[in-house]
Amino acid sequence: SQTIHQWPATLVQPVGSPLSLECTVEGTSNPNLYWYRQAAGRGLQLLFYSVGIGQISSEVPQNLSASRPQDRQFILSSKKLLLSDSGFYLCAWSLSQTSGRFYEQYFGPGTRLTVT
Amino acid sequence: AQTVTQSQPEMSVQEAETVTLSCTYDTSESNYYLFWYKQPPSRQMILVIRQEAYKQQNATENRFSVNFQKAAKSFSLKISDSQLGDTAMYFCAFMKRRGYGQNFVFGPGTRLSVLP
Numbered sequence: 001s002q003t004i005h006q007w008p009a010t011l012v013q014p015v016g017s018p019l020s021l022e023c024t025v026e027g028t029s030n031p032n033l034y035w036y037r038q039a040a041g042r043g044l045q046l047l048f049y050s051v052g053i054g055q056i057s058s059e060v061p062q063n064l065s066a067s068r069p070q071d072r073q074f075i076l077s078s079k080k081l082l083l084s085d086s087g088f089y090l091c092a093w094s095l096s097q098t099s100g101r102f103y104e105q106y107f108g109p110g111t112r113l114t115v116t
Numbered sequence: 117a118q119t120v121t122q123s124q125p126e127m128s129v130q131e132a133e134t135v136t137l138s139c140t141y142d143t144s145e146s147n148y149y150l151f152w153y154k155q156p157p158s159r160q161m162i163l164v165i166r167q168e169a170y171k172q173q174n175a176t177e178n179r180f181s182v183n184f185q186k187a188a189k190s191f192s193l194k195i196s197d198s199q200l201g202d203t204a205m206y207f208c209a210f211m212k213r214r215g216y217g218q219n220f221v222f223g224p225g226t227r228l229s230v231l232p
Contacts, residue, residue, distance in 0.1 A: 042225040051217045107161035
């Protein structure tokens with residue numbers, strides 16, 4: 001069965017420091033991968049998605065970037081964190097469009113980021 | 117652009133009773149998918165139910181069912197025999213294909229409390 005991992009689970013970082021959040025998927029190949037941010041008490045905002053290695057699409061202009069160095073690895077980064085980057089970050093995966101049930105997304109456990 | 121609206125920020129229901137959560141969406145697409153996700157206090161996002169827009173029959177998963185009104189662009193979730201474990205944030209989501217990926221848009225969520 002497929003599983004998705006995120007780490008760290010929680011992170012407290014000072015303003016201006018770098019960020020690296022990692023997401024990995026097991027049990028599937030060539031998944032579509034997503035990064036979302038959820039502000040406190042709010043819905044999900046799609047930040048980035050990727051349909052393959054090195055293919056990243058950004059949904060909103062921001063202080064963050066994403067990379068996909070391997071098929072099942074998705075990394076969210078920042079060179080200098082802002083206070084407004086605080087939130088709950090969720091990684092998700094779905095099957096590719098060429099697969100069967102591509103229309104469902106499955107979420108990781110999330111990372112709670114606090115920028116101080 | 118697609119938008120998803122959930123007009124009930126918070127709801128409560130007595131254990132064993134039935135509750136309906138509302139969702140409306142705006143799109144010009146004819147082929148798309150709709151979902152309800154649940155986010156309990158653990159913050160793990162869990163898929164509850166999905167509906168393909170081309171199917172007229174409403175989806176059902178055990179105690180969860182939807183009322184899909186395509187012309188009205190309405191997609192409500194009914195929870196029967198509510199249980200304490202149903203306490204969570206519920207998100208309505210819209211998905212359509214985009215290139216080789218998918219475009220997911222989430223509503224702001226409804227916080228449901230099941231009371232003993």
